[in-house]
Amino acid sequence: MTRKLLIVMITFVLLLTTYACEQQTSTTTESTTSTTTTFYSQTTALTTKLIDLIPSECSSIEIIDGWVPVWCDEFKYEGGVNPLKWNHHNGGGGFGNNELQYYTNRTENLYVDGEYLTITALKESYNGYQYTSSKIWTQGIENWKYGKFEMRAKLPSGTGTWPAFWMMPQTSAYGGWPNSGEIDIMEHVGYEPNKIHGTVHTNRFWGSYGRGGSTTSLITSGQLTSIDALNEFHTYAIIWNETKIEWYFDGMLYATVAFNPRTPLQTSIDWPFDQRFYLILNLAIGGDWGGARGVDQNIFPTKFVIDYVRVYQQDYVSDDVDNPTRPTNPEIIQIMDRTAYITWKASMDDNQIKRYAIYVNNILRTYTSVNGIMLTGLKAASDNYIKIIAEDYSGKISEPLEAIITIP
Numbered sequence: 001m002t003r004k005l006l007i008v009m010i011t012f013v014l015l016l017t018t019y020a021c022e023q024q025t026s027t028t029t030e031s032t033t034s035t036t037t038t039f040y041s042q043t044t045a046l047t048t049k050l051i052d053l054i055p056s057e058c059s060s061i062e063i064i065d066g067w068v069p070v071w072c073d074e075f076k077y078e079g080g081v082n083p084l085k086w087n088h089h090n091g092g093g094g095f096g097n098n099e100l101q102y103y104t105n106r107t108e109n110l111y112v113d114g115e116y117l118t119i120t121a122l123k124e125s126y127n128g129y130q131y132t133s134s135k136i137w138t139q140g141i142e143n144w145k146y147g148k149f150e151m152r153a154k155l156p157s158g159t160g161t162w163p164a165f166w167m168m169p170q171t172s173a174y175g176g177w178p179n180s181g182e183i184d185i186m187e188h189v190g191y192e193p194n195k196i197h198g199t200v201h202t203n204r205f206w207g208s209y210g211r212g213g214s215t216t217s218l219i220t221s222g223q224l225t226s227i228d229a230l231n232e233f234h235t236y237a238i239i240w241n242e243t244k245i246e247w248y249f250d251g252m253l254y255a256t257v258a259f260n261p262r263t264p265l266q267t268s269i270d271w272p273f274d275q276r277f278y279l280i281l282n283l284a285i286g287g288d289w290g291g292a293r294g295v296d297q298n299i300f301p302t303k304f305v306i307d308y309v310r311v312y313q314q315d316y317v318s319d320d321v322d323n324p325t326r327p328t329n330p331e332i333i334q335i336m337d338r339t340a341y342i343t344w345k346a347s348m349d350d351n352q353i354k355r356y357a358i359y360v361n362n363i364l365r366t367y368t369s370v371n372g373i374m375l376t377g378l379k380a381a382s383d384n385y386i387k388i389i390a391e392d393y394s395g396k397i398s399e400p401l402e403a404i405i406t407i408p
């Protein structure tokens with residue numbers, strides 16, 4: 001289908017005048033459910049700091065670089081996993097990858113010994129399947145948006161194993177998989193014992209390895225040649241914020257996926273990672289990837305041993321001093337009919353930019369965590385006044401970036 005490209009004249013006007021909050025409070029919204037005046041009022045200073053909210057079971061965890069433990073399971077108890085933290089995902093069916101295991105919550109497949117959680121894959125006939133294992137997740141219990149997510153673990157060995165530490169969206173805000181995203185913090189397949197994989201899957205990048213993770217050897221490269229992920233404990237982590245996801249192995253950054261508004265054109269299709277995600281731990285057997293070279297029948301039982309799982313966040317509310325800088329350098333990437341894709345140079349802040357408020361003709365249209373937005377339904381034969389205001393986590397806002405899009 002061919003759609004006629006309209007020739008438009010675009011004029012950007014950068015505001016030189018001082019931003020005045022009181023002038024904005026009369027702004028109305030398109031929807032009765034949208035906030036109007038609250039956005040412009042400075043958030044009342046919060047007296048509770050994140051450090052005061054550390055769960056008691058996480059209180060012994062050291063705070064490094066401002067990362068405050070907000071959730072953890074150190075597995076300092078015995079029996080099944082803590083039902084206040086994890087649910088089991090029992091059953092079989094292949095899980096979309098032709099996996100061969102049947103997941104159970106039996107102690108044969110999962111137990112906590114006071115120090116470690118051990119997921120054990122067994123070769124046994126069970127409910128029509130030839131292998132059993134366990135999968136646990138925090139779905140329905142806890143989920144997060146942004147932070148540092150870390151596991152310390154020793155991986156199972158043997159051709160046919162496929163352990164994973166990963167995240168899925170709590171709600172499918174952008175549609176079914178892969179549209180709403182998947183974050184694979186750590187994946188490992190037994191037939192490649194010296195490779196660790198970090199991956200995201202999105203609408204545009206959903207292939208077998210997804211996008212942005214490491215598909216090359218990690219453990220055998222460079223200075224990491226002596227590391228053994230199968231017999232030694234290591235930490236596997238991501239740091240996920242409003243605009244990027246970084247993968248770490250024992251604290252060493254090895255992969256990054258970042259929102260880039262220009263290469264290529266990106267929208268929530270490419271960056272669905274502004275929603276809440278939950279954690280998953282599992283040990284699969286076989287499957288399209290893990291079983292690509294078959295399953296060695298002599299490896300069972302094989303064990304995935306986890307020392308801890310921790311979630312950290314940083315306190316961007318307390319002690320925030322500065323307002324975000326004004327967004328600058330607006331550019332229109334593409335205009336089709338009455339649709340414009342607008343990018344800008346990201347604002348800076350002493351903590352973190354939470355979001356940008358996007359106004360079209362003085363009406364609050366939407367928010368975005370990244371420095372690009374697709375605007376549809378612009379007025380034809382008219383100037384469209386675009387205003388973009390950055391906001392940090394303490395509620396401080398920037399001066400507005402203003403632009404005029406004139407569509408003839």
Ligand SMILES: [Ca+2]
Nearest residue numbers: 074075115307
């Ligand atoms: Ca432990």
Ligand SMILES: [Ca+2]
Nearest residue numbers: 320322350392
């Ligand atoms: Ca700030």
